[in-house]
Amino acid sequence: MIETVTLVGIGTGNPGHLTLDGAEALTSADTILVPRKGTGKDDLAEIRLALLDRLGVTARVAFFDYPVRDESLPYLERVERWHDEIAARWAEAAGEAKSVALLVWGDPSFYDSTMRIALRLTTRDRLRVLPGITAVQALTAAHAIPVNAVNGRILTTTGRRLRDGGWPEGAETVVTVLDGECSFKALTGEGLYIWWGAFLGMPEQILDHGPLDEAAERIIATRAAAREAHGWVMDTYLMKKIDAGE
Structure with missing residues (x-):
């Protein structure tokens, strides 16, 4: 036992x-x-x-x-x-x-x-x-960005909650984990910028970023191809309002 x-x-x-x-x-x-x-x-x-x-x-x-x-x-x-x-x-x-x-x-x-x-x-x-390195830490390090804006709030949520509730009211930075359905696709047209990564820290690492309206379909296609190639994919992403971009 x-x-x-x-x-x-x-x-x-x-x-x-x-x-x-x-x-x-x-x-x-x-x-x-x-x-x-x-x-x-x-x-x-x-x-x-x-x-x-x-x-x-x-x-x-x-x-x-x-x-x-x-x-x-x-x-x-x-x-x-x-x-x-x-x-x-x-x-x-x-x-x-x-x-x-x-x-x-x-x-x-x-x-x-x-x-x-x-x-x-x-x-x-x-x-x-x-403790170990979180996917959020690995993501922001890979993109060389801070997770928060100066004196800004951070909300970490799941894809399920993002799908059900949309962009959280008053949110500045949203980090999404556990999202197998690319829930960000429902938020195009809202002036968001996305930083996305899969297989973070591994030789297979894939990164993408840009205005969500431009990057969403590209990321979805890249993710699908990676899943097809490996049989699995672990990814996460961070989004901010466009004026908090790069």
Whole structure:
């Protein structure tokens, strides 16, 4: 039965995003859980395995498969049940291991549910979380832009909320994560500027930016081509009113 869980943020896949604390935690781990995302996404597991190999990690690696969400359920219930099933699969993969570690994309405390899942199997005082580089940090660094205007407010939201509510009232800078449907396309004509990036920090990194009215269709096409080529894509974007452009 799992007693302690260590979550190690690994940034967006670049080994350079791993902190020294994270590297130490992985090299001293007993068992490391590695998810398989499904058909066409095996390289997500391979990136994790390559990172472990680079560090010289000798811990047992246990694989688990992600379950499929039940799309017939209301959203919150769907996610809750999905997390329950993931936790059960962690426990099954861990076997007799009492202490496990997981490599988490980005930062385990930022727009990620890995901590919520871990707390189904252990207590908060037995959960160790080591931060990593977020996609937002990687995006703004790649474009060499600050995330905020001087004395400006920042709103981080999801594609779902952007689709449902449009441009948030009074917003100056909006960062959008978890958007598989390019929700920015609904905001053309509103005088926005977009900075977009996929595979941030990785050799496959793709960047684009410009007035949203000009860049939207270009980004959509680029994203679709990248997904077709790799079987998956991780991307994020930041938008500002046009007068806050470059």
